[in-house]
Amino acid sequence: MTAGGDRSRETIARQRLPKGGRWRVRGREIPLDRPIVVGILNLTPDSFSDGGRFDDPVRAVAHAEEMLAAGADVIDVGGESTRPQGARPVSAAEELSRILPVVRTLARRFPDAAISVDTVKSEVAEAALGEGARIVNDVSGFRLDPDMAKICGAAKCGVVLMHSRGNVSTMATYDHAVYDDVIEGVRGELAQSLAMALAAEIEPQAIVLDPGIGFAKRSEHSLAMLAGIPRLLEMGHDLMVGASRKRFVGELTGVERADERVHGSVGAIVAALMLGARLFRVHDVAASRQALDVAWAVLQARSE
Numbered sequence: 095m096t097a098g099g100d101r102s103r104e105t106i107a108r109q110r111l112p113k114g115g116r117w118r119v120r121g122r123e124i125p126l127d128r129p130i131v132v133g134i135l136n137l138t139p140d141s142f143s144d145g146g147r148f149d150d151p152v153r154a155v156a157h158a159e160e161m162l163a164a165g166a167d168v169i170d171v172g173g174e175s176t177r178p179q180g181a182r183p184v185s186a187a188e189e190l191s192r193i194l195p196v197v198r199t200l201a202r203r204f205p206d207a208a209i210s211v212d213t214v215k216s217e218v219a220e221a222a223l224g225e226g227a228r229i230v231n232d233v234s235g236f237r238l239d240p241d242m243a244k245i246c247g248a249a250k251c252g253v254v255l256m257h258s259r260g261n262v263s264t265m266a267t268y269d270h271a272v273y274d275d276v277i278e279g280v281r282g283e284l285a286q287s288l289a290m291a292l293a294a295e296i297e298p299q300a301i302v303l304d305p306g307i308g309f310a311k312r313s314e315h316s317l318a319m320l321a322g323i324p325r326l327l328e329m330g331h332d333l334m335v336g337a338s339r340k341r342f343v344g345e346l347t348g349v350e351r352a353d354e355r356v357h358g359s360v361g362a363i364v365a366a367l368m369l370g371a372r373l374f375r376v377h378d379v380a381a382s383r384q385a386l387d388v389a390w391a392v393l394q395a396r397s398e
């Protein structure tokens with residue numbers, strides 16, 4: 095064993111697991127004393143891996159039910175795709191017509207689940223919160239709508255501030271993927287999102303950060319973000335990771351079809367869990383739940 099190997103083993107042994115906090119999400123607290131699985135429900139015709147599969151409300155609710163039965167803690171409902179190729183922005187009215195009936199049904203039928211809305215528009219967030227959503231997942235980290243922070247502060251909902259650059263059409267492309275130091279760059283820009291949230295009196299315990307895997311990030315940037323999770327945790331908030339079926343998994347594994355990337359996606363979230371992330375936004379709930387629970391049990395046994 096080399097001196098370098100000894101040193102890295104020591105570093106890993108010294109690393110403390112973050113204490114299990116609680117995520118405040120509008121009248122409820124989600125304990126973060128185990129990995130939290132956020133099931134993706136895209137009500138879009140054009141999402142990169144599941145576009146068109148759940149854009150009918152009946153199928154969407156059935157899929158949410160399956161994900162909850164498979165162990166999802168949160169259902170993240172989205173009505174606008176940010177796909178890398180030709181994402182088409184939709185109006186607030188169109189987004190609302192896609193998501194509101196489903197949010198309403200899910201909130202009533204599954205009162206124990208927390209419903210999250212994946213939107214960059216305050217009008218959509220406000221309406222979804224009015225129908226029972228408890229979390230706003232803003233992939234622009236409050237950059238694109240000046241009223242988003244205010245709406246979330248007033249509603250006392252949970253928020254996910256994800257890092258991205260550009261607008262809905264460009265944020266998942268490589269147009270803005272230029273960094274001197276990707277982790278410092280993302281930390282600096284997430285700090286601006288955080289400042290907007292705190293200025294709107296959103297409680298720190300309501301805020302989860304997300305490095306935005308694949309958003310203005312080439313594969314090497316996404317890998318650096320995952321490896322850099324301990325440095326992102328220094329910002330003082332729990333982390334959500336959305337690696338599910340993304341391009342970097344395809345590039346690493348040579349698997350072209352997004353819906354065949356489950357094994358690589360699970361590898362990514364298990365690594366992220368080991369490095370300190372607690373929340374995972376996934377398409378494949380059963381595989382992710384099983385893998386995270388086993389990896390978590392190993393981590394718990396190590397820290398006892």
Ligand code: HH2
Pocket residue numbers: 134136138140141142143172174175176177178212231233254256304306307334335336337375
């Ligand atoms: N990724 C996507 C959408 N929303 N939200 C968070 N917090 N983190 C992510 O990594 C993230 C996200 C993109 O994935 P998907 O919803 O499957 O695709 P599309 O944007 O094409 O609908």
